[in-house]
Amino acid sequence: MIEKSKVLTYIDQIPSSQEVIQKAITLLNAGNLEDTASLLQSAPAIVGYLQDMSKKGVFPIQEKNPSTIMVLTFFGSKKSKALLYTYLISVMLPKKWRIFKMDNNLFFELNADLVHLWEKILKKESPKNINRYIAASSLITASVAICDSIFGDNEDDINTLRSISEIDFNGLLKYLTDMSIFDIAKIVGEKLAFDSEVIEIIDYASGLSKNNDTSEIVRLGKFLHLLLFFTLSRSHYIKAGLNNFLKFNSDSVVSILEEFNTIAEIEN
Amino acid sequence: MRPTVKNKIALISPQGFLDSGNVNTVLNIDDIEYILKSDLNAVFISLKSIVFFNASAIQTLSTVFIKNIMAKKHINVGFCDYDKRKYDLLLKYLDGEPKIILLESSGLVSLFFGSASHESQRVLVWNDNTVRKSMILYKLLEKGCVGVAANSKEEFLSAEDNEYDYKVENCYLGGSGDNIQHYTKSNMVVYVFSSFLDSEITDTFDTVSHRNYLRTGFKVYALDCSFVVGINTHAINFLSRLAVSGAEYNATFVIVGFDEAKIGSMVKKELEQSGVLFRKNLNDVFEDEALIKASMFNTPTKNTSKKSLTKQTIKSLSSLVDSTIHTIEVMTKLKSEKLSLKLTKLDLLDVKEEFVATSIGFYGHIEGVVVLIFQKDIARKACAILSGTENIKDIDMLDFIGELINITMGKAKTVLSSKNLIIKMTLPKTFANISEIRSSFESKDGVLVDFLFENQKFMFFLTP
Numbered sequence: 001m002i003e004k005s006k007v008l009t010y011i012d013q014i015p016s017s018q019e020v021i022q023k024a025i026t027l028l029n030a031g032n033l034e035d036t037a038s039l040l041q042s043a044p045a046i047v048g049y050l051q052d053m054s055k056k057g058v059f060p061i062q063e064k065n066p067s068t069i070m071v072l073t074f075f076g077s078k079k080s081k082a083l084l085y086t087y088l089i090s091v092m093l094p095k096k097w098r099i100f101k102m103d104n105n106l107f108f109e110l111n112a113d114l115v116h117l118w119e120k121i122l123k124k125e126s127p128k129n130i131n132r133y134i135a136a137s138s139l140i141t142a143s144v145a146i147c148d149s150i151f152g153d154n155e156d157d158i159n160t161l162r163s164i165s166e167i168d169f170n171g172l173l174k175y176l177t178d179m180s181i182f183d184i185a186k187i188v189g190e191k192l193a194f195d196s197e198v199i200e201i202i203d204y205a206s207g208l209s210k211n212n213d214t215s216e217i218v219r220l221g222k223f224l225h226l227l228l229f230f231t232l233s234r235s236h237y238i239k240a241g242l243n244n245f246l247k248f249n250s251d252s253v254v255s256i257l258e259e260f261n262t263i264a265e266i267e268n
Numbered sequence: 269m270r271p272t273v274k275n276k277i278a279l280i281s282p283q284g285f286l287d288s289g290n291v292n293t294v295l296n297i298d299d300i301e302y303i304l305k306s307d308l309n310a311v312f313i314s315l316k317s318i319v320f321f322n323a324s325a326i327q328t329l330s331t332v333f334i335k336n337i338m339a340k341k342h343i344n345v346g347f348c349d350y351d352k353r354k355y356d357l358l359l360k361y362l363d364g365e366p367k368i369i370l371l372e373s374s375g376l377v378s379l380f381f382g383s384a385s386h387e388s389q390r391v392l393v394w395n396d397n398t399v400r401k402s403m404i405l406y407k408l409l410e411k412g413c414v415g416v417a418a419n420s421k422e423e424f425l426s427a428e429d430n431e432y433d434y435k436v437e438n439c440y441l442g443g444s445g446d447n448i449q450h451y452t453k454s455n456m457v458v459y460v461f462s463s464f465l466d467s468e469i470t471d472t473f474d475t476v477s478h479r480n481y482l483r484t485g486f487k488v489y490a491l492d493c494s495f496v497v498g499i500n501t502h503a504i505n506f507l508s509r510l511a512v513s514g515a516e517y518n519a520t521f522v523i524v525g526f527d528e529a530k531i532g533s534m535v536k537k538e539l540e541q542s543g544v545l546f547r548k549n550l551n552d553v554f555e556d557e558a559l560i561k562a563s564m565f566n567t568p569t570k571n572t573s574k575k576s577l578t579k580q581t582i583k584s585l586s587s588l589v590d591s592t593i594h595t596i597e598v599m600t601k602l603k604s605e606k607l608s609l610k611l612t613k614l615d616l617l618d619v620k621e622e623f624v625a626t627s628i629g630f631y632g633h634i635e636g637v638v639v640l641i642f643q644k645d646i647a648r649k650a651c652a653i654l655s656g657t658e659n660i661k662d663i664d665m666l667d668f669i670g671e672l673i674n675i676t677m678g679k680a681k682t683v684l685s686s687k688n689l690i691i692k693m694t695l696p697k698t699f700a701n702i703s704e705i706r707s708s709f710e711s712k713d714g715v716l717v718d719f720l721f722e723n724q725k726f727m728f729f730l731t732p
Binding site: 001157165167175226229230233234238243244250261 | 294601
C-alpha cells in the first residue's frame with residue numbers, strides 16, 4: 001500500500017537540478033543565446049535533446065546536423081528555456097505508464113499544449129514576467145508523471161479505491177499519504193531549482209487555496225487551474241484518464257472565466 | 269468515462285469543458301455497453317465540475333441517452349448537479365421540453381431513483397411551471413416522500429433549510445423511464461406500481477431480481493399500488509401468481525393502497541385467497557408488529573433446505589474472499605490476518621463484541637449468499653472513504669456496509685467473469701447487531717473464514 005514514507009523515498013530519488021541547466025536558464029533569461037550555446041557544449045545529452053526537438057513539430061528545422069546556436073536561435077530564448085524545463089521534468093517519467101493510459105509522446109504533447117496556452121495567458125496577464133513564470137505549466141505536467149510513478153506499483157489498490165468513490169487521484173493521494181500532488185510538486189520544484197514564485201503559482205493552481213487575494217500570483221494560479229481543466233477536457237486526455245487527475249474547483253475560476261475563454265478562443 | 273455506481277445509479281462526472289470535441293469520450297460505446305449490461309435504475313451526467321458546455325454537447329448527449337440507452341432499456345437518464353444558469357441553458361439547448369430528466373443535485377437523483385428508501389422525507393417543491401411542479405410532487409408521493417408545494421418563489425426561498433430534507437426548484441422529470449421501481453426498507457422489499465396496470469406488467473416487473481430476493485431470504489414484499497389508477501385481469505393474475513410463487517419461501521405479500529372501492533370486493537377476495545394481505549398505506553406495513561417479525565424471520569423453507577454449496581461455488585471461494593479482503597484492506601489501510609477456515613454453522617454464541625453485518629445473494633453460473641460480519645470499529649474505518657469521516661452514525665454505517673458488499677462483490681464478479689463464471693447480485697441486506705445476524709443465519713451451514721484487522725474481528729461467511 002502507498003504510504004508517506006514511499007512518497008518521500010520517491011522524491012529523494014529524483015536527481016537535483018543540474019548546475020548547467022540552472023546556468024543556461026539564467027543566460028536565456030538575459031537573452032544571451034551565444035553564451036548559452038557555449039555553456040551547453042559541456043552537456044551533449046541536453047544538446048542532443050534540443051536537436052531532436054528541433055526536428056519535430058509542424059515546421060521542423062531543415063538542417064541535418066544543426067549546431068547548438070542554430071537550434072537555440074531556431075527556438076528563441078523563451079521556447080529554449082521551456083524546453084530545458086521539459087528536459088528537466090523528463091527525468092520524472094515513469095518507466096512504464098500504468099495508471100494513466102498514455103505514453104511519453106502524449107506526455108510531451110500535454111506539456112506542449114499547456115505551455116502554448118500558458119504563454120498566451122502570460123502575454124495577456126503578466127507580459128513582463130513570461131520568462132519567469134513560463135516554467136509553471138511544466139511543473140504541472142511533471143506532477144502527472146509523478147502521480148503515475150507513485151501509484152504505479154499499487155495499480156490494483158488504486159483501481160479498487162477509485163471504483164468505490166468518485167475521488168480524484170489527488171484526493172486519493174491525500175487520503176493515503178496526507179500529501180497532495182501539489183505538495184509533492186512544490187518539493188520537487190524546489191529540488192529542481194524552480195523559481196519560488198513559480199512554486200507559489202503551483203500552490204494556487206491546486207484550486208484548493210481559499211485565498212481571495214487579487215494579487216497577480218493568485219490570479220495566475222487560478223488561470224493555471226482553469227487551463228489544466230480546459231486541456232484535460234480534451235478527448236485524448238479524457239481517454240487517458242487524466243480528466244480525474246484532480247478535483248476541479250469551478251467556483252474558484254468564475255472571476256476569470258470570460259477572459260480565459262477569450263484567450264483560448266472558446267465560442268458558445 | 270466509466271461511471272461510479274451506487275444504489276443502482278450510475279453517475280458520470282466529467283470535469284472542465286464539454287463540447288463537440290470531447291462529448292463522445294464522456295459517454296462512449298464501452299460506457300453504453302456497460303450501462304446496458306448493468307442492473308441500474310438511472311444514469312446521470314453530473315455537471316458539478318463542468319465550467320462550460322455548449323448546445324452541441326448537450327444535444328449530442330441527450331440523443332445518445334434517448335437512442336442508445338432509453339430505447340433499449342427501461343432506465344432513467346439525464347443531467348444533474350447544476351445551478352440556475354446551467355439549468356436555463358439546458359432547457360434552452362433542449363428546446364424547452366427535454367425528453368430526459370434534469371435534477372439539481374445527485375442527492376435528488378438518489379431520492380427519486382435510488383434503491384434505498386427515502387420514506388417520509390420532507391421535500392419542498394417550487395417550479396413556476398405548474399405541470400412540472402405537479403410531476404415532481406407526483407413522483408415524490410410515489411417514492412413515499414412528503415412533498416410540500418411552495419405557493420410562491422418567495423415562500424420557497426424563505427423556508428428554513430432544516431425544515432426539509434430537500435428543496436427542489438429547477439428540476440424537470442419529463443422523460444422518466446417506466447420500469448417498476450423497487451427498494452428495501454426495514455428488510456422488506458417495496459415495489460412501487462403506478463398508472464394503469466395491465467399485461468405490460470410482465471415486461472416491466474424484474475422477475476429475476478424478485479426470485480433472488482426470495483432466495484436471499486427477504487420475507488415481506490409490499491406492493492405499493494397507491495398511485496395505480498386502474499388494474500385489469502392480466503395484472504391481477506400476475507399479482508396473484510407472484511403471491512403463490514412466494515409461498516414456498518414463506519414470503520408474505522402485502523398490497524398497499526388498493527381498497528375494495530378501487531378493485532371491487534371479488535378481486536380483493538380472490539387475492540386474499542392467494543395469501544395476499546391488504547394495508548391502507550406503507551406506514552401500516554412498516555409499523556405492523558407481525559410483519560416486522562416476519563421480515564426478520566429466516567426459517568429455511570422446503571426449497572432452500574435442499575440447497576447446498578456446489579463444488580463450483582466452493583472453488584470460487586478464494587476469488588470471493590480475496591476480493592473482499594483486498595478491498596477492505598485498501599479501504600481501511602490495514603493488513604488482515606487470516607485465522608481460520610471451517611465448514612460450520614454460524615452460531616456466534618461466544619461473541620461478546622459489538623458487530624454489524626451485511627449480506628448479498630448472487631446467482632448465475634454459481635449461487636449463494638455472502639455474509640460479511642464486522643466488529644463495529646473496523647466497519648467504521650472501512651466506511652470512512654465512502655462517508656468522508658469515521659464519525660458516522662450507526663444507521664448510516666449500515667447503509668455504507670451495504671454499499672461496501674456491493675463493491676466487494678462487484679470486484680469478485682469481475683474476477684469470476686475472467687474465469688467464464690457470470691453472476692448477478694441481489695440488493696444487500698444489513699444487520700445492526702448480533703441478535704439480528706443470528707436470527708437470520710444461525711441455522712445455516714456454510715464456509716466461515718475468520719480474519720483479524722488490528723485485533724478487530726471480521727468474518728466472511730458463504731452459505732447456500
